[in-house]
Every structure is written in structure tokens, then in C-alpha cells.
Amino acid sequence: MRIRFYNGLVLTGSPAQPERAELWVKDDRIEYVGAPREDAGAFDREIDLAGDLVMPGFKNAHTHSAMTFLRSYADDLPLLDWLNKQVFPMEAKLTADDVYHLAKLAILEYLAAGITANFDMYMFTEANAAASRDMGFRTVLCGCIHDFYNTPDGLRKMYEDYNKGGLVSCILGFHAEYTCSESLLREISAIAHEYKAPVFAHNSESASEVAGCIERHGTTPTAYLDSLGLFDYGGGGYHCIHLSDEDKAIFRDRGLWAVSCPGSNTKLASGIAPLTQLHDMGVHLALGTDGPASNNCLDMFREMFLATGLQKLANQDASAMAAETVFEMATRGGALAMGLADCDTLAPGKKADLTVLDMRRPNMQPVNAVVKNIVYSGSTSNIRLTMIDGRILYENGSFFVGESPDAIYEKANAIINRMRG
Secondary structure, eight states, X not given: OEEEEEEEEEOOSSSSOOEEEEEEEETTEEEEEESOOTTOOOOSEEEEOTTOEEEEOEEEEEEOGGGGGGTTTSOSSOHHHIIIIIIHHXXXXXXXXXXXXXXXXXHHHHHHTTEEEEXXXXXXXXXXXXXXXXXXXXXXXXXXXXXXXXXXXXXXHHHHHTOSSSSEEEEEEEEEGGGSOHHHHHHHHHHHHHHTOOEEEEESOSHHXXXXXXHHHSSOHHHHHHHTTTTTTXXXXXXXXXXXXXXXXXXXXXXOEEEEOHHHHHHTTOOOOOHHHHHHHTOEEEEOOOOTTTSOOOOHHHHHHHHHHHHHHHHTOTTSSOHHHHHHIIIIIHHHHTTOGGGSSOOTTSBOOEEEEOTTSGGGOSOSOHHHHHHHHOOGGGEEEEEETTEEEEETTEEOSSSOHHHHHHXXXXXXXXXXX
């Protein structure tokens, strides 16, 4: 299958400046980016961009997709009350079949928002993986394990099973320090050393989480986990709000990724991550939405705006966290954090994971600075098309995922109605 995008702009992602060019896709890879050529040959489809923009798809670097069933269900509560009084009791009612259908709902939202990959941590990983495969979506599973779910052997099997190629892959991970015993964390560390693999987890999301770790272990979550060798081969943390100076130095020195989720952190009043300082220190940064129970939407445009806006407020500096930096976090940064090095930019040989933005909407005009327009005024209404692995899965409001959206919506509502009943 060969597809040609022509008569528009291409934002390769590195450097983050658009160029008037065309882009060709052959099967699952980008074949060519550049000026029109007479030796193009035959295409199965030619798409006239009419001035619109092709760019790398957003990489949502922290999600809990199947939590769509709790969207707008457990709102306006502090983090620990939200988890213990609302989320955990409802999650106890979930089945694998529920997770399969609920993840499909999230995937529809990802596609309509120009997101081409997510970094997902949730239970019933087999069902989650099946939903992604069946809909053609790219997912990196973060090994979901804690004292009450999964085992080290299960984590090892998951890592091996999902790293054999295809749309679904896996990176080692666990829920958080406060849900894992030290003996379990040491076993996870041993697995990381066995595979020489990075490890991710929720880290320093709330002040109470950090205080609890200090009370239990005499140090912060980052320093404690590092002392167990969990970061010897890299990895990172989700949220990373309440970091000490020592923690920040560990992130820098270990080459760890700090994945920020400003929408969720704002809604749960968890705090503002020190992204400006981390960036200035050279710490790797990526961006995620968190789950639809705490955000509540899976929209990287909103995350980008909050990421830069909150930094400007926190630092009392309107120049903090430039739009270009945040755009990098939402695209290339996320791809590299997720181990998707062949999905980070638009270049020949890279995976054909991309989105097309409608530049003819009023919020994209005039075209003074495209990247700034995307970050400061862009919205999901600008998403014209989303392609993953060379397949167009969303175009002009229609989904091409093998199932009608209405059927997916109906199933999701039936699931939550059963739980509430």
C-alpha cells in the first residue's frame, strides 16, 4: 500500500519547523519526505493536504486506558480519597472482558486527538493488548505489578511475550513504592538486571506519598528505588511533582524520564512538577494525560497548554517552558521514553505513525509560528487524520477500526451501569 500526502506542510519533528513538502508512505513505513519528484511512481491513494500539516502523532506517555468507565464518576476528591474510596472499590468489580471494551473506548479518543501511541499501565494486560491489536493501535504496556496484583514471574512473562514485534510492546514497571513491599521491589530489580532493562513507576505524585516513603524508609521514593538498583538501566517516573534536589540529580545522572501529567495533577491538586528546573538540568521529559478517571479527557493539546502555562505561573516567568520544548515532550520525548525510537520523527525508514492537522480552521490562522499555534491554540478539532503503522484509522470524523463507535459506547455504558447497580 502506497499513500502520498502532497500540497501541504510537513513538520518532521526534528527540528520542529514545518516545511512545504510531500510525504510518501509505503506499507508501514515512511518512504520519502521532500519536494515533489517526477519518479514517484504509482500510489494506491493520493491525499491533497490543501495546505494542511502532517506531523508526528502525539505519544501519550502515561495512561490507564480502561479507566474510561470512571470518567466523571469520582471527581472533586483529593488523590488518596479518590483512590481508596472511589477508584479501588469499583476496580475490584472489573473483568478482563470489561477492560477489553473499555480500552477500545479510550483508543477512539486517542485517534480523534491525533495520538498514535500510549504508555499504558493497568490490570488485565492481555485484554488491553488485545484491544490495541484488534483496533490497530500502538501500545507500550508498562508492567503492572504491586502487592495485590501480578507476580514477578508474571511480569517476566509479560515482558517476554510482548517484545516479539508488532503493535504491542512492553517495558518493565510497577505501580508505586507505596503499593509494593521491599521484597517485591527487590525481585523486580533482579528482573531489570536480568534483562538490562529500564523500569517505570508512579513517583512522587503527592506530598503525602513522599512523606509516607520517608517515614517507611528514611528517604524519598526516587532515592529509595534507586538504592534498590531499579534504575541501573534507566527508566523513569510518572508525575514527578515533589522531587528533592537529590531526586532531580538522580533523574539526571541515571538518564531517567520524568513523565508529567499536568491535567490530572491540576484536577487532583497534586501540585506542579518542576519541569523548568528539570529541563534546565538536562533531565529527559515526556508528557501524558494519566487516566480518564482523573483527567478526565485524553487530549494532548490540553496537556501541552497546561505544561507550559503552569510552568510560567510557578516560575513567575512568561518565558518558561517554550512551546517548542513542550511540543517535543508530547511527540519525540514520549516516543523515546516508551522505547519507540522508530516512531519519534517523520523520516524515511521510520514508522508511518502520523497525524494531519487542519490548518484552515480559524485557530490555526494566521500562520505566524506553526508550533506555537499547535501548543497555544490547537485543539482536537484540528485533527483531520490519524495514521498508525501505515493504516488510516481516523479521518474527517470517521473511524476505521473494524467496529462502530456506537457499539463501543453502548458496551462501555453497559459496564458502568452493571457496576453501579
